[in-house]
Amino acid sequence: MAYVPGTALLAALVVGCSAGTGTGGSAPDSKPGEATATTAAPGKYRTLLDPCRAVASSALKDLLPGAADLPEDQQKKVYDGTATVTYDTDRRVGCRWKSEAADSSRTLFVDFERVVSYDPSVSDDDRAREVYTKKAAAAGLSADANTDAATPGSTKKQTSPSSDSASASASHALSGPVSEGKNADDPEGDNADGNNSGITDGSTAGSSGSSGTSDESLVPRTLDGLGDSAFLGELLTRTGSTAQNRTVSVVFRTSNVIVTVQYAEQPTVSTVVPDSKELQEKAQSLARKLVEKFSE
Template identity: 75%
Template sequence: MAYVPGIALLAALVVGCSAGTGTGGSAPDSKPGEATVTAAAPGKYRTLLDPCRAVAPSSLKDLLPGTAELPEDQRKKVYDGTATVTYDTDRRVGCRWKSEALGSSRTLFIDFERVVSYTPSVSDDDRAREVYAEKEAAVGLPSDADTAAPGSTKKQTPPASDSASGPAPHSLSGPAAKDKKTDEPADSSTHGNGNGTTAGGKADDTDSGTTGSSGEPEDSDENLVPRTLDGIGDSAFLNDVPAQAGSTAQSRTVSVVFRTSNVIVTIQYTEQPTVSTMVPDSKELQEKAQSLARKLVEKFSE
């Protein structure tokens, strides 16, 4: 009987706690009217491919004319590429290759950016869509191109201001960085909007970008304006920009940018002639850049 008062006291405490909550003993975990925020799903990719190993030697042989004829040690050095300096290889990496051939040089640059959202309610994929849309807008494409209906191809002339097709080969400071040496004409009065016409709308016979060996244009100027692409990742677009190289020679850079889940890939493929009589073949550069983009999509899917 000496323990009865203790038992009675314990029972009184239990009853008091239950009565205080008013919920049968369960304490409230949130304030009235307060919504619980559910964290968005993380992106598919947590790491990035090694960019300098992402392109097969067979592809590099096709993209870098003249390299196959070099001595083995020099050929290996070209195929190894040069990695972009970066401080977080899980977030951004890049690689550059360059070859010298008779009459011109080719430069290939690829950049992988893994987008991460720091807003709990916004997924990595959604944030990547926003970053990708900014890149589209930078070249003059509609902002809703990422949600375009399958099979549609939108075309629009880039704005008169500076345009960008992706990050500059030497800078990874932001999503819309650009390489002005290759991505914009040196003289807008001559090159106009980069689609083979001058600022006044007259045809520019010296800059079609698609002139064959015979000197006759092979492609419509329609193919030189920025446009979305189908069948490459979740979304993709192409930009084709001529630029003045030296005093008279014309260089041309074709950029393909695509998104696969929360990773954005930028390809910049440039041809720079060493003589003024040679004009880069826009069609060839576009086809090779798109072919590489499709192979990189497969690499990320492995």
């Protein structure tokens, strides 16, 4: 047997390994055809704002007429609002305010929902987009109407749903917000706080009466320039046999958070119909301020 020096033996082994792998070959521990797993990006928001502090006092004074005439201690109680009961304040929070004036009562409700995807292949934003789309569909808007916002301050009207579908969506909306059920993505369900924080659809309401506004204003529609996507709905109903109540709802999505604003008025005189235009403008104005709050 011929003697092979140590240096020559080492060189032979190196050459042999190189020949075995080849240029561009897989590493010894890699598996042919195996793709590297990727995790979808998390949402922008990891926590939620305090809803009872998210609305400025100046805005509350405008939205809740009559409260300023109350004694100071009662004013404070009205403006402080009442937080809704939730099981996880990092996932769902809300606040409600109510004021009584001589001619009407006003109610304001805001709801913040932070959507989390537990599927590593689905981002929180994509999951939030799915939840938002279901809310829009329940309000009578088609899925393709929910595009990202574009021009600030403008609105984009949608074709009115058929009477049958509109009636169904209105009934669904009155029963509460869109619910995903209790599952891994939403262990509490979308209505964990027990409040009607979903969109209301006024397409089944009757004549607008003395307010002079057209029934067209009751048709749900998307809104541009408000978060990533947004829509508005309205409902005109009678409470009991007399007073008429008008509720305007604005729902928008910003990244993985869905915000609902509901603003309602109920006049004390049965023949008076709440002004649609005023309620819509104030609800949208508050929604724009909340978008800025989330952007801070």
